[in-house]
Amino acid sequence: MITGALATTAAVAIAERRARRPLSSVYAGRSHAILLRGLLALRTSNALAFMTGFVEPVLFLVAFGYGVGGLVGTVEIGGVEVPYAAYIAPALLAASAMNGAIIDTTFNVFFKMHYLGLYRTMMSTSLGPLDVALGEIGWAMIRGAAYAIGFLVVVTAFGLTTTWWALLLVPAAVLVAFAFASLGMTLTSYMTSFQQLNWLNFFLLPMFLFSGTFYPITTYPQWLQWVIEATPLWQAIALMRGLTFGVLDGGLAGHVAYFAVLATVGLYLTARRLDALFLR
Amino acid sequence: MVAVIRAHGLxxxxxxxxxxxxVDFGVEPGESFGVLGPNGAGKSTTMRMLGATLQRTSGDLAILGRDPAHEGPIIRAHLGVVPQQDNLDTELTVAENLYTYGRYFGLPRAHLRERVDGLLAFAQLEEKRDVKVDALSGGMKRRLTIARGLVNEPSLLLLDEPTTGLDPQARHILWDRLFRLKEDGVTLVITTHYMDEAEQLCDRLVVMDGGRIVAEGSPQGLIRAHSTREVVEVRFGSDRNLEVAAHLGGIGRRLEILPDRILVYSDSGEHDLQEIVARGFMPVTSLVRRSSLEDVFLRLTGRSLVDE
Structure with a gap:
């Protein structure tokens, strides 16, 4: 009753059907099983840690938007004067999408990879490295997008979104979160100690503070502006601001392309790295 | 019938x-095959190649007639893997561990709900089903890991040192579960550095040392080929063993002098022990026992298997 010797079992039949499809050695089409695992782990273990991510951007909005904002007054954007809180809200939205995706793909992924042995376990089944990469990046995307959407609801309640264009912030947040998750998981898969993860944080904080989050980057010299414009957070902030204030131009397509490339390259590199680590 | 494993120059x-x-070896359906050797002998590396999660450098390997280099996912769908580290998902409950693992194979929900209940019964963990894994004892974790390896109804179960670190009672419970699988016709491949485990569970085994197979056969066959029927263990105190051994020539078939004791390989232990005493050497302690795989290993490699 426990098992049948050499029988073609359900699991084997599934794998054999799949083997006729292209890329079957790296992708079994079951990244949803990894999302399910994330969901169960959230319910059983991680619910509290998950909730904290909703609060952080709201604290920044209150402290900077309304606290510091009281001293700043209004900021001109696209020829319109907007309250300071409205100016930083899309930037905080971008940052919360980033933070959710990055927290999950750095510390959580590192823990799952090196302490839980989770990816080794997953890949001892008929799953492939692309299933695991897509599932884990997808799960981190859900987390980042959830924070961003949660924040969007708060911001809207505060009356800081003024046009229907703001609805486009939802797919934008999904894209940005996916791209950051891809980047985060790629970097984490090459790391061997928690100390190296702390180095990553060392880069994240200045990026958060100086990427046009709280003031325009035109205050910097030209060369520094170019450097900052290359960072994913500046790209995300520019995309979110553009959508929030309905400033839609060719630049927007550029930002979308930037994240599409980042997402694809990161996904590819992560899958390749998982294959090298656990199937070679 | 297709061999479960064929390895050639692996x-x-x-x-x-x-x-x-x-290494060269083969495993037939329903067989219980042991890979015996000390730490660093290459057992786990071999197991990972059999599990299609590590690619060989050279040689031929067929698992159920398929090449793991090209048909990894299908082979892994056939396999149950019980790794040396349990690698259980500590963020999930006991039942969730089994359920998600089944989902990794793509097994349908309804099928799995039934199967999880059956496996919890098999692993004697029904009362722990909604408990998080961290709360389990070492023996329970091992049983859960074995149950997890059975989710996809494997025809080949790979067990890498299944009882290392368990207390004697937990080992016996585990052995009992593995016997049941063997009776059900599951092919087992077991690595171990415990001789008694290999003697209990394996129909046939290979002894590995330094990445090579140094002997192959059934436990009894190996003992017959490389050891004697009985062994006399005598202790004279660590400073006297060597000195006494010099006077024991002609007793038994062979002597093995270890730091803490002398082993006399013998066809009749009682007779040879009397002979030692008759020569005027009174051991501090003495023991006559049957030969075991430990003796085979000592003979083949010149080293003890377990240095604990």
Missing amino acids: TKAYGDLVAVDG
Whole structure:
């Protein structure tokens, strides 16, 4: 009753059907099983840690938007004067999408990879490295997008979104979160100690503070502006601001392309790295 | 009938380090096959190649007639894997561990709900079903890991040192579960550095040392070929063993002098022990026992298997 010797079992039949499809050695089409695992782990273990991510951007909005904002007054954007809180809200939205995706793909992924042995376990089944990469990046995307959407609801309640264009912030947040998750998981898969993860944080904080989050980057010299414009957070902030204030131009397509490339390259590199680590 | 495993010149090298050095062996359906050897002998490396999660450097390997280099996912769908580290998902409950693992194979929900209940009964963990894994004892974790390895109804179960670190009672419970699987016709491949485990569970085994197979056969066959029927263990105190041994020539078939005791390989232990005493050497302690795989290993490699 426990098992049948050499029988073609359900699991084997599934794998054999799949083997006729292209890329079957790296992708079994079951990244949803990894999302399910994330969901169960959230319910059983991680619910509290998950909730904290909703609060952080709201604290920044209150402290900077309304606290510091009281001293700043209004900021001109696209020829319109907007309250300071409205100016930083899309930037905080971008940052919360980033933070959710990055927290999950750095510390959580590192823990799952090196302490839980989770990816080794997953890949001892008929799953492939692309299933695991897509599932884990997808799960981190859900987390980042959830924070961003949660924040969007708060911001809207505060009356800081003024046009229907703001609805486009939802797919934008999904894209940005996916791209950051891809980047985060790629970097984490090459790391061997928690100390190296702390180095990553060392880069994240200045990026958060100086990427046009709280003031325009035109205050910097030209060369520094170019450097900052290359960072994913500046790209995300520019995309979110553009959508929030309905400033839609060719630049927007550029930002979308930037994240599409980042997402694809990161996904590819992560899958390749998982294959090298656990199937070679 | 297709052999479960055929390995020919199977080799795994990491740069200059050759972890598995051209091994040949085969495993037939329903067989219980042991890979015996000390730490670093290449057992786990071999197991990972059999599990299609590590690619060989050279040689041929067929699992159920398929090449793991090209048909990894299908082979892994056939396998149950019980790794040396349990690698259980500590963020999930006991039942969730089984359920998600089944989902990794793509098994349908309804099928799995039934199967999880059956496996919890098999692992004697029904009362722990909604408990998080961290709360389980070492023996329970091992049983859960074995149950997890059975989710996909494997025809081949790979067990890497299944009872290392368990207390005697937990080992016996585990052995009992593995016996049941064997009776059900599951092919088992077991690595171990415990002789008694290999003697209990394996129909046939290979002894590995330094990445090579140094002997192959049934437990009894290996003992017959490389040891005597009985062994006399005598202790004269660590400073006197060597001195006494010099006077024991002609007793038994062979002597093995270890730091803490002398082993006399013998056809009749009682007779040879009397002979030692008759020569005027009164051991501090003495023991006559049947030969075991430990003796085979000592003979083949000149080293003890477990240095604990």
